[in-house]
Amino acid sequence: MTFPVVLTIAGTDPTSGAGLQADCKTITTLGGYAVSAITAVVAQNTQGVSTFEQVDAQLLCAQLDSVRNDTHINAIKIGMLGSTTAIETVHSWIEEFDPSCQPPIVIDPVMVATSGDSLFDPRALDALKNLIKLATVVTPNTSELATLTAQPEANTFAEAIEQGLHLAKELDVHVVVKGGHLGENPVQDAIISSSGTIIERTSHTRVPTHRTHGTGCALSSAIATKLAFQPAGLGAAFTEARAWLQHTIAQADALAFGKGNGPIHHTAHITDEAVTAPARILLAGRDPRQTLAGWWEASTRVRAQIDELRFVMELGTGTLPDERFAYYLQQDALYLREYSKALALAADLAPTLTEQRFWMQGAHTCLIAERQLHDSWLVSRGVEVEDIEPSAITRAYTRHFLNAGRARRYEELIAAVLPCYWVYQDVGDRLNREHNRVDHPYRNWLAAYSDPRFETSTLSARAIVAHHVERAAMRGDEGLIARMYDAFLASCEYERDFFDQAYAADVVLPSVSREVDGLVAANA
Numbered sequence: 001m002t003f004p005v006v007l008t009i010a011g012t013d014p015t016s017g018a019g020l021q022a023d024c025k026t027i028t029t030l031g032g033y034a035v036s037a038i039t040a041v042v043a044q045n046t047q048g049v050s051t052f053e054q055v056d057a058q059l060l061c062a063q064l065d066s067v068r069n070d071t072h073i074n075a076i077k078i079g080m081l082g083s084t085t086a087i088e089t090v091h092s093w094i095e096e097f098d099p100s101c102q103p104p105i106v107i108d109p110v111m112v113a114t115s116g117d118s119l120f121d122p123r124a125l126d127a128l129k130n131l132i133k134l135a136t137v138v139t140p141n142t143s144e145l146a147t148l149t150a151q152p153e154a155n156t157f158a159e160a161i162e163q164g165l166h167l168a169k170e171l172d173v174h175v176v177v178k179g180g181h182l183g184e185n186p187v188q189d190a191i192i193s194s195s196g197t198i199i200e201r202t203s204h205t206r207v208p209t210h211r212t213h214g215t216g217c218a219l220s221s222a223i224a225t226k227l228a229f230q231p232a233g234l235g236a237a238f239t240e241a242r243a244w245l246q247h248t249i250a251q252a253d254a255l256a257f258g259k260g261n262g263p264i265h266h267t268a269h270i271t272d273e274a275v276t277a278p279a280r281i282l283l284a285g286r287d288p289r290q291t292l293a294g295w296w297e298a299s300t301r302v303r304a305q306i307d308e309l310r311f312v313m314e315l316g317t318g319t320l321p322d323e324r325f326a327y328y329l330q331q332d333a334l335y336l337r338e339y340s341k342a343l344a345l346a347a348d349l350a351p352t353l354t355e356q357r358f359w360m361q362g363a364h365t366c367l368i369a370e371r372q373l374h375d376s377w378l379v380s381r382g383v384e385v386e387d388i389e390p391s392a393i394t395r396a397y398t399r400h401f402l403n404a405g406r407a408r409r410y411e412e413l414i415a416a417v418l419p420c421y422w423v424y425q426d427v428g429d430r431l432n433r434e435h436n437r438v439d440h441p442y443r444n445w446l447a448a449y450s451d452p453r454f455e456t457s458t459l460s461a462r463a464i465v466a467h468h469v470e471r472a473a474m475r476g477d478e479g480l481i482a483r484m485y486d487a488f489l490a491s492c493e494y495e496r497d498f499f500d501q502a503y504a505a506d507v508v509l510p511s512v513s514r515e516v517d518g519l520v521a522a523n524a
């Protein structure tokens with residue numbers, strides 16, 4: 001067996017967002033071989049828990065023995081146990097390991113589901129604490145940490161760390177302190193050693209999503225899987241597991257499963273662009289036009305040209321003259337009106353409610369929030385916004401996607417608008433990382449296109465387009481795939497030309513007034 005075996009002992013979730021099924025996905029995605037024993041059968045989904053029933057002690061023990069009698073176990077993750085009986089059953093079973101070969105154990109002391117429903121009998125607290133003493137590491141959220149330490153729930157990460165230190169020493173166990181419930185941004189987590197020192201701290205952007213069902217289950221089983229590979233590397237297991245988790249949370253909206261607090265996208269990094277694994281295998285080695293990774297690769301040259309444009313470089317460093325930026329923004333304000341119509345057409349043509357909602361939201365956001373960014377900059381500098389002519393490039397680009405939309409060619413339309421997300425997010429994120437500073441003259445532009453919410457929308461747009469490419473590939477509709485691919489690449493070229501136009505030889509620039517202490521003073 002080349003895969004380390006990771007055992008999850010947990011309750012179930014029929015919708016696979018949390019619990020045992022989610023643990024198995026996590027373990028598998030991270031390269032382990034997942035085995036499992038069910039402690040409780042839970043009827044739950046993204047909206048909550050309706051009921052659950054504990055598996056009786058004998059059956060739980062028999063499941064555990066079935067695993068141990070058949071294979072070496074490299075790590076154990078323990079999730080929902082529910083009752084004192086289940087806890088004591090698992091406790092006795094663990095004590096049967098030869099102490100020198102007991103695998104690393106990660107306990108996620110599940111008490112309440114993400115939905116707020118209780119999954120734990122409070123009378124079992126002492127038994128749980130005794131079990132935790134056998135573990136390598138325990139991963140309570142702030143409310144579980146409060147219960148375990150008999151203190152009020154922490155309001156700040158510093159308070160949570162204090163409680164974590166207390167618990168680590170009391171139970172002689174490593175403690176992962178999680179900041180998910182604190183609402184702070186960035187979200188902080190840390191791992192504390194049993195001797196009470198902080199080994200590692202992590203800080204991640206809080207993903208603006210309500211789809212966080214099962215994050216605790218995923219983090220603990222990811223740590224167990226990392227430990228199965230490297231039993232001595234607890235600090236690294238924690239930071240690597242946490243980094244993996246971030247990606248799955250960032251992709252949760254693209255997965256868009258269920259009606260409530262949807263699950264994170266456990267398999268995001270193996271299901272390239274939401275193309276399912278079997279489909280990916282089927283497509284592997286075929287025409288690069290059949291995956292978005294192939295499209296992105298094909299646009300490499302154009303994207304490199306964008307990066308080298310004088311306009312883009314000066315926008316990044318902040319040395320771009322106001323008049324050039326003003327010209328670009330004027331054209332972009334006109335562009336946004338047409339782009340919004342294209343997204344509204346996509347909403348009109350969308351085959352599913354999810355896609356319709358996504359494009360409609362985009363049509364609204366670009367006309368209201370994004371256009372506001374343009375208007376405020378231009379108006380405060382006395383530059384005309386509406387009474388101007390679209391440039392030849394603005395006209396050609398907008399005609400490109402509107403033609404597809406008006407001909408009701410949905411797949412081509414969404415392929416043509418994808419670079420408006422993807423190229424902007426790529427450029428915005430990079431420029432912001434390299435050049436962001438408080439006195440940057442174009443900081444609002446950098447902030448808008450590097451915003452995590454824009455990244456989330458970009459991921460959703462990519463997932464939707466990828467889904468349609470995949471469907472076309474499954475149908476063998478090569479013609480449609482080729483038209484989508486061409487539409488995408490043409491838009492990448494239009495993006496380049498659009499950025500470049502403020503430096504065209506024959507451009508007529510608007511005159512810009514300079515803002516002084518909030519007042520506008522003409523400088524021309």
Ligand SMILES: Nc1ncnc2c1ncn2[C@@H]1O[C@H](COP(=O)(O)OP(=O)(O)OP(=O)(O)O)[C@@H](O)[C@H]1O
Nearest residue numbers: 114141178179180181187189206207214215216217
């Ligand atoms: N919106 C978010 N963005 C980024 N990370 C998050 C977000 N919400 C939670 N996390 C991370 O998810 C992990 C679990 O955190 P949390 O404190 O929510 O645990 P939990 O309550 O056990 O999870 P669950 O929601 O599964 O019950 C932590 O690593 C935390 O930093």
Ligand SMILES: Cc1ncc(CO)c(N)n1
Nearest residue numbers: 011012018019080113114
């Ligand atoms: C079975 C199970 N374990 C853990 C959680 C925590 O999210 C859940 N909802 N369900």
